[in-house]
Amino acid sequence: MTTETLPVLPLRDIVVFPQMIVPLFVGREKSVRALEAVMQGDKRIFLLSQLNPAEDDPGEKDLYDIGSIAHVLQLLRLPDGTVKVLVEGRQRARVQRFREDGDHLTATITPMEDVNADTDEARALSRAFVAQFEQYVRLNKKVAPEVTVAVGQITDLSSWRIRSRRTCR
Numbered sequence: 001m002t003t004e005t006l007p008v009l010p011l012r013d014i015v016v017f018p019q020m021i022v023p024l025f026v027g028r029e030k031s032v033r034a035l036e037a038v039m040q041g042d043k044r045i046f047l048l049s050q051l052n053p054a055e056d057d058p059g060e061k062d063l064y065d066i067g068s069i070a071h072v073l074q075l076l077r078l079p080d081g082t083v084k085v086l087v088e089g090r091q092r093a094r095v096q097r098f099r100e101d102g103d104h105l106t107a108t109i110t111p112m113e114d115v116n117a118d119t120d121e122a123r124a125l126s127r128a129f130v131a132q133f134e135q136y137v138r139l140n141k142k143v144a145p146e147v148t149v150a151v152g153q154i155t156d157l158s159s160w161r162i163r164s165r166r167t168c169r
Contacts, residue, residue, distance in 0.1 A: 001110055002110070002111065003096055003108050003109060003110050004108070004109060004111075005099075005106050005107065005108045005109070006038075006044055006045060006046040006069065006106065006107060006109060007034035007035075007037045007038050007045050007046065007101070007104055007105070007106050008034060008045070008046050008047075008048055008063070008098070008104070008105040008106060008107050009024075009026070009031055009034055009035065009045050009046070009047050009048070009070075010028075010031065010048055010049075010050050010058040010062070010063055010105070011024070011047055011048065011049045011050065012049075012050055012053035013053045014049065015049050016047045016067075016068045016070060016087065016089040017068060017089050017092075018068060018089045018090055018091055018092060018114075019088075019089060020068075020088070020089045021073070021086065021087070021088045021089075022086070022087055022088075022089075023084060023085070023086050024084070024085050024086075024087060025082055025083070025084055026082060026083045026084075026085055027081065027082040027083075028056070028057075029103075030057070030103065030104045030105060031104070032083055033103040033104045034104035034105065035072065035075060035083055035085060037101075037104060038072055039072065039075060043071055043072040044069060044070065044071055044072075044090075045069075045070055045072060045087070046067055046068070046069055046070070046093065046107050046109055047067050047068045047069075047070050047087065047089070048063045048064055048067035048095070048107070049063070049064050049067065050062055050063055050064075051063065051064065059098075059105070060098040063095075063098075065094055065095045066092060066093070066094050066095075066112070067092070067093060067095070067109075068089040068090065068091065068092055068093070069089075069090050069091045069092075069093050069109070069111065070087040070088060070089050070090060071087065071088050071090055072085055072086070072087055073086040073087065073088055074086040091111050091112070092111070092112040092114075093109040093110060093111045093112055094109060094110050094112055095107045095108070095109055096108045096109060096110055130148075130151055130152050133148060133151055134148050134152075
């Protein structure tokens with residue numbers, strides 16, 4: 001089992017899956033310093049969602065233990081001090097341990113192998129999920145209908161499988 005250590009970028013209200021390309025606006029000092037660190041190296045960062053999006057200084061207990069290794073495609077510093085960063089999720093990974101690395105959080109992680117999702121059961125679950133999601137979008141006027149189209153076009157079902165000991169809280 002191989003491990004590696006990467007800077008952590010805690011995320012509020014979003015989960016980045018492998019193959020997703022997402023723009024993020026980053027304003028917290030620790031997060032900006034983590035991005036600066038990755039820009040000096042191979043531009044890889046570990047994206048972890050927060051358990052509580054209202055937490056301003058998330059630590060180990062405030063983050064899920066499964067996230068995505070991502071590659072920073074583009075970074076732009078905005079006049080107000082925030083940073084707009086474009087990231088691409090590459091592979092899921094599980095946290096083994098966290099460490100404060102001076103001015104930002106790092107995690108030693110173990111990459112997770114993709115599962116074989118090309119089964120009848122997975123395809124049936126996918127269709128059921130898309131149908132439920134379409135119903136949710138019809139009821140919730142805050143979600144753009146185009147999102148339903150995008151979800152319905154996902155063909156790599158392996159990225160849909162997420163398990164975490166913290167998910168069931």
